[in-house]
Every structure is written in C-alpha cells, then in structure tokens.
Amino acid sequence: MSKIVILGAGISGHVAASHLRRKLSKQHEVIVVSPNSNYQWIPSNIWVGIGRMKSEKILFPLAPLYKRKGIGYKQAKAISFFPEGDKNEEKPYVLAEYIIGDKKGQHEKVTYDYLINATGPKLNFEATEGLIPGQNKTYSVCTYTHADHAWEGLSEVIQQMKQGKKAKILIGTGHAKATCQGAAFEYILNVEQELRKHKVRDMAEVTWISNEYQLGDFGMDGMLLSYKGMTLKSHEMVEMIFEDRDIKWILGAGVNKVKDGIAYYENLDGEIKGEVYDFAMLIPAFSGHGFKAYDKNENDITEKLFKGFMIVDADYTPKPYEEWSVRDWPETYQNPSYRNIFAPGIAFAPPHAISKPRKSKNETPIFPSPPRTGMPSGITAKLVADNIIDSIKNGKESLHHKGSLGNMGAACIASAGFGMTKGSGVSITTYPIVPDYEKYPKTQGRKLSKTFGEIGLAGHWLKLALHHAFIYKAKMKPLWWLIPE
Amino acid sequence: MTQRISKYQKFKMMNPIIQFFKFIYLSIKIMIIVAGGHGGTRENIK
Numbered sequence A: 001m002s003k004i005v006i007l008g009a010g011i012s013g014h015v016a017a018s019h020l021r022r023k024l025s026k027q028h029e030v031i032v033v034s035p036n037s038n039y040q041w042i043p044s045n046i047w048v049g050i051g052r053m054k055s056e057k058i059l060f061p062l063a064p065l066y067k068r069k070g071i072g073y074k075q076a077k078a079i080s081f082f083p084e085g086d087k088n089e090e091k092p093y094v095l096a097e098y099i100i101g102d103k104k105g106q107h108e109k110v111t112y113d114y115l116i117n118a119t120g121p122k123l124n125f126e127a128t129e130g131l132i133p134g135q136n137k138t139y140s141v142c143t144y145t146h147a148d149h150a151w152e153g154l155s156e157v158i159q160q161m162k163q164g165k166k167a168k169i170l171i172g173t174g175h176a177k178a179t180c181q182g183a184a185f186e187y188i189l190n191v192e193q194e195l196r197k198h199k200v201r202d203m204a205e206v207t208w209i210s211n212e213y214q215l216g217d218f219g220m221d222g223m224l225l226s227y228k229g230m231t232l233k234s235h236e237m238v239e240m241i242f243e244d245r246d247i248k249w250i251l252g253a254g255v256n257k258v259k260d261g262i263a264y265y266e267n268l269d270g271e272i273k274g275e276v277y278d279f280a281m282l283i284p285a286f287s288g289h290g291f292k293a294y295d296k297n298e299n300d301i302t303e304k305l306f307k308g309f310m311i312v313d314a315d316y317t318p319k320p321y322e323e324w325s326v327r328d329w330p331e332t333y334q335n336p337s338y339r340n341i342f343a344p345g346i347a348f349a350p351p352h353a354i355s356k357p358r359k360s361k362n363e364t365p366i367f368p369s370p371p372r373t374g375m376p377s378g379i380t381a382k383l384v385a386d387n388i389i390d391s392i393k394n395g396k397e398s399l400h401h402k403g404s405l406g407n408m409g410a411a412c413i414a415s416a417g418f419g420m421t422k423g424s425g426v427s428i429t430t431y432p433i434v435p436d437y438e439k440y441p442k443t444q445g446r447k448l449s450k451t452f453g454e455i456g457l458a459g460h461w462l463k464l465a466l467h468h469a470f471i472y473k474a475k476m477k478p479l480w481w482l483i484p485e
Numbered sequence B: 001m002t003q004r005i006s007k008y009q010k011f012k013m014m015n016p017i018i019q020f021f022k023f024i025y026l027s028i029k030i031m032i033i034v035a036g037g038h039g040g041t042r043e044n045i046k
C-alpha cells in the first residue's frame, strides 16, 4: 500500500489527485492538503473582475467531491518538509497546520511514500510597497475574492465616469520581475470593452504598464506567429490590437511603489517615474512560499529542496542568455535529492527566465519571470501522477513520462471582451513553450505551423467552452478524463 | 485612436457564421497541438 500526499488543490494538485485516484486501487491512499476549501478555475477570474460572471460560477467546494471519490482531504497548509522523517517518525512527512474548524492552529505530521508539491506561487504583494489588493486604488484578479473586489472598484469608477468625471485606468504588472502578463492582457481588453458597453470609453484613458521590453513578450521572449497567412511578430499583433482599441503603453517598467493613485516605476533608462490612475490592476511578483526543510536530525536542508520554488530535474547552472537551452528545463519534475518528491505546475523552480534578462541603467533587473500557464500545469501534474502510478505498479522507480516545456505546446485563449455576440478573444498557440533555437533556428525557436494567432468572436466562445469543460472535468463528472489537460 | 483593423476585417471577426466555422477550425487546431503530445528534450544527448 502506498500513500501519496498532494500539497495544493489548484490546477496541478487537483489534476494529479484526480488521475491518481482514478488509476490506483483503493488500497493506495491519495490525500490532498490545501488551505482553500474551494477549487477555483482561475482563468475565468478575468470575467469576475468585470462583473460578467459571479465568482460562484468559477468555484466549487472540494470536501464533498473528495469524500465521494475517496480522496483524503485536509484543509491545512504545509509549513515545513521532513523528507527523512525525524527522530520520532521513521517515515518522511510534511508538517501541516490546520486553518479551520476544531483543529485550527494544530500541527500534524502528514507522512507519505510519494509527495507532490503543487502549491503554485505565493502572490508576493509585499515585494512592491503599497501594492495591496483593494487599497491605494489597486486591485488584483489573481483569486476570486480579489476579482470580486476589482469589479467593485471598477464599477465605482464607471459610475463616476457616467457622472462626467474623467478617469485613468492602469493595468499590467506590479513588479520588475512579475510574470502572468497574459492575464493582465486579457483584463485590459475586457475592461476596455466594458467601458464601451457602459458608454464611458471617451471618459477614460487606458494604459498598459509592463516589465516587458516589447509588447507581446508575455514572459516567453515574444514569438513569431502565423496570422492570416502572414508571419507576424507577437509585438506587432499586440500593437495592432492596442492601437485599434486606443490603449497606451509603458514598457520596460519595474513598478516598485504604489501610493494612493500613483504607481512609481523605474524604466530601463534608469528613470524613476510615476503614473497617476483612478483604478489599477497590477499583477504582483510570484515567489515560492518560503518553506523550510529539515533532515532526520533536524538540520536545515532547505537548499536541497528549494531555490525559492522547489528544485527539480532542471539544469540550474547559471549561464548567459546566449547559452540557454531547452535542455535546461525539467522533464520529470522530480527532486534530485529526494526522488519521491515531485513539483509540477508553478511550484517548480525554473532554471532561468525565458525572456531575455535586462537591467536598467541602475542595474535593476526588469524583465518578466517565466510563466507556467494552466495547460502545462495540468500536463506536468498528469505526467508526475503517471510516473508515480507506474512506480507503484512496477515496484521500482519509473520515469517514462516526460514533459519538458521545451517539447510541449500551449494554447492561450485570451479573452478580449465578454458577450455571446459582442465578445472577442485572441487565440494564440505556441509550440514549444520554451523556444528551441536549435530545432527552429529561423523562426525564433518555434514551429510556425503550431504557433499561430487569431482574433475574433470564436476566441470568446472557445474560452467559454474551455471554462465549462474544465469545470466539468474538475468536478470529475462522467468520462471527465477524456477531456485533455 | 488609430484604426488598425479595417471595418471589413472587424465584420469578419464578429460575424457569427464565419466565426462558427472559425470556432470549429480553432478547436481542431488546438486539439492537434494538445494531441501532438509532449516529451523530453535530452534523449539525444550522449
């Protein structure tokens, strides 16, 4: 009998738990430890943040589902890792703290045979002074509660505009090394469309602020893509969309401080500037959770497990951008020191960025961190689950399932406005996610037949179809496993 | 504001009939990318 513990019930943790439970017999235990009682389909937070979808539509409680499916569930958060056990506990374990109910505040040693760390990112708002969701007129759409607040803030500004007050709207990244530009891109286009719907577009100045060097970088070093039979650069495509929608932009901006209605930033020229706004949605820096790890004698071994995020089978040797290779990226998400620990999704430490690193004249690094979107989060979680299943069934370690971001495609269907007839979406697919300059030297590291862009109503329908399909899948309804990650 | 997308292009982007076929086309293209699978990158390294 094996016991598999999964930390986190986001996209990757939930995918891993559901596949493990489906494919392993009931003699094996599958346990999820996660602090949030709900599963949330994060991509649809964009629509919660413009008041077009209620947050209840993007979430459901985990406990009843896990009970029905025979998945153990502890509403608790992991605090520290003991991969060798300790003097009193033979088995490896994670120390978890309950966060609700009678056991609130109590600690428990959750032992395991296999551990999947799927804790995603810490939303590190503290890294930017004054960037607090719901304060200083700044908001976030990273969780459903944040998105609810964002809509409250936005609707207030819309009301003021209806009464004749002009407003400045600022959307983008809130830290010099933030990632997830794609989410901010979706939000700015959705907000812009809502302003038109509310007939206040002419009262608003809408501005994109980002740590990207060029528009359309998306933390992926930009891309060449096929668009209507042409080969476009992603910055040309985004520039076309922004100009058409009258959205201004500020690039190479490392926001470092937010005061009531002013975002201060340093640009690549080393200038410190401030941008005034009435409503801002700025994506915070993502960081690891600051977990600690200890050996059997309780010596600190954090550096064996973590480098901010969790160390996996990547090549972490520091090297210049010109020497980066797809082979630096992990394939199995296994920790090299403790081979029964894995970290799919956002929880693993990337070997380096994907976008070219840039510094300001004051030596401040200003460039996007690498994104790990929903599709690769799901795929990496499933392959980790499959390797664990094979290892249990074969009685020895099996790592046949591999999935490097340098050999995996991703579809990013960015909503550009909500509505069955008035909606729009920018559908972009990329293959591979991490550019492979050896294989595709003439097309900026990507295969053009699989890297394309489309703009139009169909993109909105697609995004809506994905919303329903993934919530169906997450609820583990009949034949859920036929829906791919 | 600069009109970068022509009225005709916008008509095509928002026409439900054209977009219905686009929806089918995009769904298939995305499925091909997903079904195209994934793998490692180090197999050929000796």
Ligand SMILES: Cc1cc2nc3c(=O)[nH]c(=O)nc-3n(C[C@H](O)[C@H](O)[C@H](O)COP(=O)(O)OP(=O)(O)OC[C@H]3O[C@@H](n4cnc5c(N)ncnc54)[C@H](O)[C@@H]3O)c2cc1C
Residues within 6 Å of the ligand: A007, A008, A009, A010, A011, A012, A013, A033, A034, A035, A036, A042, A043, A044, A045, A046, A076, A077, A078, A079, A118, A119, A120, A121, A141, A142, A143, A180, A183, A289, A344, A345, A346, A347, A372, A373, A374, A375, A377, A411, A412, A413, A414
């Ligand atoms: C606004 C927004 C829109 C997005 N839109 C898209 C999109 O359109 N398409 C797309 O592909 N991707 C999108 N993404 C990215 C996508 O949401 C992420 O790639 C995905 O959520 C990552 O999955 P994950 O499981 O690694 O992390 P998460 O989904 O963040 O899950 C982490 C889990 O760990 C839990 N946890 C945290 N701390 C602990 C702890 N100490 N112990 C135990 N559990 C813990 C959390 O409660 C959570 O359940 C978007 C992201 C945002 C913020």
